[in-house]
Amino acid sequence: MTQHGTLGVAVIGTGRMGSDHVRRIDDVISGARVAAVVDIDAARVKAIADGIEGCTPYTDPVAAMDDPAVGAVLIASPGPAHEATLLAAFERDLPVLCEKPLTPDAESALRVLRAEEKLGHRRVQVGFMRRYDADYMKLKDRLDQGAYGRPLMLHNKHRNPNCPPGFTNAMMINDSAVHEIDVTRWLLDEEITSVRVLFPKPTDKAPEGLSDPQLILFETASGRIVDTELFVNCGFGYQVMCEAVCTDGTARIGDNHGVFANTATGWGGTIDPGFEDRFADAYDRQVQRWVDATRRGEVEGPSVWDGYAAAAVCEAGVRAQETGERVTVELAERPALYR
Ligand SMILES: NC(=O)C1=CN([C@@H]2O[C@H](COP(=O)(O)OP(=O)(O)OC[C@H]3O[C@@H](n4cnc5c(N)ncnc54)[C@H](O)[C@@H]3O)[C@@H](O)[C@H]2O)C=CC1
Numbered sequence: 309m310t311q312h313g314t315l316g317v318a319v320i321g322t323g324r325m326g327s328d329h330v331r332r333i334d335d336v337i338s339g340a341r342v343a344a345v346v347d348i349d350a351a352r353v354k355a356i357a358d359g360i361e362g363c364t365p366y367t368d369p370v371a372a373m374d375d376p377a378v379g380a381v382l383i384a385s386p387g388p389a390h391e392a393t394l395l396a397a398f399e400r401d402l403p404v405l406c407e408k409p410l411t412p413d414a415e416s417a418l419r420v421l422r423a424e425e426k427l428g429h430r431r432v433q434v435g436f437m438r439r440y441d442a443d444y445m446k447l448k449d450r451l452d453q454g455a456y457g458r459p460l461m462l463h464n465k466h467r468n469p470n471c472p473p474g475f476t477n478a479m480m481i482n483d484s485a486v487h488e489i490d491v492t493r494w495l496l497d498e499e500i501t502s503v504r505v506l507f508p509k510p511t512d513k514a515p516e517g518l519s520d521p522q523l524i525l526f527e528t529a530s531g532r533i534v535d536t537e538l539f540v541n542c543g544f545g546y547q548v549m550c551e552a553v554c555t556d557g558t559a560r561i562g563d564n565h566g567v568f569a570n571t572a573t574g575w576g577g578t579i580d581p582g583f584e585d586r587f588a589d590a591y592d593r594q595v596q597r598w599v600d601a602t603r604r605g606e607v608e609g610p611s612v613w614d615g616y617a618a619a620a621v622c623e624a625g626v627r628a629q630e631t632g633e634r635v636t637v638e639l640a641e642r643p644a645l646y647r
């Protein structure tokens with residue numbers, strides 16, 4: 309932190325998400341500045357740092373964390389690189405905003421959890437940004453107030469216009485469904501206990517080897533059922549919807565997003581092209597809340613426990629894809645730090 313209390317952030321990984329977070333901290337967020345950018349691509353970070361006053365480029369995350377101008381870390385490198393960076397941040401007791409997934413598997417997520425537990429205090433906010441989306445926040449608030457009675461089921465839809473090259477069945481769970489795993493645990497305030505995956509007739513728009521769409525079924529600790537249609541090559545746009553079915557009513561978010569117009573050619577609204585547009589406000593709110601909490605010396609939002617629990621459900625989900633069976637989620641006991 310500088311003497312004026314501005315938080316110096318090192319953004320680690322400056323690809324699609326990282327460069328958007330750099331822009332966000334530079335242009336949108338108050339109370340923070342981009343003090344360092346890190347990427348294994350030296351030319352890329354140099355070009356980014358050249359455009360930001362007082363920003364130093366690095367190719368090594370540890371060197372950036374040792375820069376005295378850096379008071380906090382935003383991790384936006386690929387999932388497999390997260391663990392090493394998180395552990396190095398813990399050694400320096402630096403606050404972290406870590407993009408989802410916390411790590412790509414439950415074993416490594418548990419190692420991160422044990423390391424934070426050893427530190428004795430929370431340091432990490434995990435980037436489950438849907439918790440900062442205005443619609444999801446309203447739904448959560450109303451469910452918590454019991455506005456529609458007790459929730460019994462959730463129906464989710466998660467559609468991407470297309471997927472990046474090399475996308476696999478496992479990534480459908482680890483990269484995409486991980487968001488539904490998090491919102492399910494958060495909205496219903498309980499753990500997911502088992503996963504099943506069904507494979508409908510696939511689209512011919514999916515790359516070779518990818519079975520798309522998929523229907524994912526979760527059961528929760530109290531016996532609620534949650535279904536998610538995951539369709540990452542739907543072709544027409546980005547859509548995320550969630551309907552809660554409760555004892556005294558139902559509530560749905562996501563399908564009336566934006567302006568509904570009547571024109572000579574018809575009626576209707578627009579569909580966002582991608583997650584950057586659909587969740588722009590959520591990403592902004594997520595980073596602003598992280599900066600505000602960090603400047604107050606606090607940590608809030610999705611925790612390492614949430615990241616670990618999501619990883620455990622993902623692991624069960626990938627096994628469910630492979631076996632066609634209903635797979636039970638194996639979860640360690642929740643430590644006191646996260647209760
Ligand atoms: N919250 C959300 O909605 C989204 C989150 N993500 C997450 O953001 C993270 C990054 O994803 P993308 O930006 O799509 O990936 P990307 O592939 O576009 O960018 C990753 C960047 O990290 C760099 N990199 C690779 N290894 C590194 C290391 N060890 N240290 C520093 N830099 C390294 C790469 O050179 C690249 O520039 C992932 O964890 C991903 O799951 C991605 C898309 C949306």
Ligand SMILES: O=C1[C@@H](O)[C@H](O)[C@@H](O)[C@H](O)[C@H]1O
Pocket residue numbers: 468483484487540583
């Ligand atoms: O996190 C994300 C991507 O990694 C993932 O690939 C997309 O399916 C999600 O919609 C997006 O929010």
